[in-house]
Amino acid sequence: MRGKIFVSLVFMAGLTLLLTDEIFAHGTGYRHSGFRAVALEFMYSTGEAMSYREARVFSPSDEKFAYQSGRTDEAGRFAFVPDRAGMWRVIVRDEEGHQCTAEIEVTAETLAGGSQSQDTGTILHGRELLLRGMLGISLIFNIALIIRRRHAH
Amino acid sequence: MHISEGILSGGVLAVGWAGTVAGVSFGLKRTNPDRIIQTALISSAFFLASLVNVRIGPSSTHLTLLAPMGLILGQAVFPAVLVALLLQAVLFGFGGLAVLGANTVVMGVPALAVSMIFGRAVRVATGRGRVAVLSFMAGTLAVMMGAGIAGIMLWMTDADFAGAVKLLLVAHVPVAVIEGVVTAFLVMWLKKSAPEFLS
Structure with missing residues (x-):
């Protein structure tokens, strides 16, 4: 009887060791990204920030399905990391029907790490x-x- | 409450313009030439009210003054709304020119409805409490009706907007309450200091 229990424990221990990599594969981690993000600020024409508004990003290759979606922060800021050059659209709208569409030309230079600053809104x-x-x-x-x-x- | 450019479909924009043309034609026929300057005064107040932001939690909205407009201008309210919205679009960037017809319907219809439902009752009411309750109801109803019309337009454009429409209605509940309070105070003051405005 003891022998059977011992064999079972050894079998389970071996199985656990075999699955260890699999278990660790479901963990999480982070690292600093070297990618250049496009950061935008959204505001109403009175200058007030569009805080916590729904934001959707559309890539030049797919104008139908959003590349990324989320919300602006308290100051109306929103950032995304483009993966290709071209014209990107960021649409921010509130619950009352106000909408702001930003069109950002992302160049190969921007992707490679150049800086980009555009002022397209009217404040x-x-x-x-x-x-x-x-x-x-x-x-x-x-x-x-x-x-x-x-x-x- | 302004619907932005590029959201509504062509059909809904056309319906908005048709409603605006009908409402403005009706309003111009009902405009009393002796009260045109008063109409301009109320239109100016509506034009500027959009700049008065009301903070609600992390969000904010602006006053509309739809009910006071309706109660003061009565059936002549549509032209005043159209002119104010046109100037808001051109000078402040609120809404847009293509969507101007739809926005005029969104704000003109509630103002006209409020004048027809509450106009006479507010004029003849005597007690302060009764005037306050009626005006509060008018202010609240006008905002919720405007949000409802905007919601119908969004839903007619795309059924996928159903979620946004629910949000739109919920977001306007506090605005409606604030507008109700503002309308109540304004109408009580007018009844006491300048009752000819409500005549």
């Missing part, structure tokens, strides 16, 4: 925002005056 701040607001109100009242004049005639 309105302080004075410009105020001027545009005043222009809008002025236009509304001018349109109203034109309509009133037509009614008077």
Whole structure:
């Protein structure tokens, strides 16, 4: 009886050793990547960050299925690592229907490690925002005056 | 609540423009020439309201003032919405020109509906509490109706937007409550200080 138990234990120990590599293969790990990421900032036209919004990345080779999806961070930032040169699209949208599409030209030089910085959005701040607001109100009242004049005639 | 350019299908955009043309034609016929400057004033408030951001947790949204517009301008509300949205698209980049018709329907229909449902009741109401409750209901309903119309347009474009539509409606619940409170205070102030605006 003892002999049988001993043989069984030896068999199980051997099996465990054989499977050790297999078990370790399901572990996790990380390493610093040398790949160049494309980092973007998304904001509303008032300058406010598009925080925690849904973001989808479309590669030049497949415009239908997203290459990557996720969310922007609190500051409206989102990054991805392109794997080929060409025109990449990043679409960020909120629950209210606002959407921003960034089109990024990734060159072979960028993939090889060159820097890339593009400013494609229109951000309105302080004075410009105020001027545009005043222009809008002025236009509304001018349109109203034109309509009133037509009614008077 | 603005729907951005490039989301809606051609058919839905066409329906939006058809609704806008009908609503603006109707509104222009109902516009009282003596109240055109008042209409411009309300349209300006709506135009600027989009710049007032309301923080909700990690997200934020902006005021729409749909119910006050509807209650003050009544059946003449559509032209005021169209002009304000056109200038928001051109000057601030909200929405877009192709989607302008759809956005005008999304915001004009609730404003018009609120004026028809609550307009008379708010005008004749006397007690402060009754005015506040009616105005709150008008403000809340206008926002949820606008979100509902935007949701229908997204769903008509692509049934896959169903998830986004649910999110859209849920995201607008706090906005609706805030708009309800703002509408209640605004209407109570108008009833007391400038009741001719609601006449």
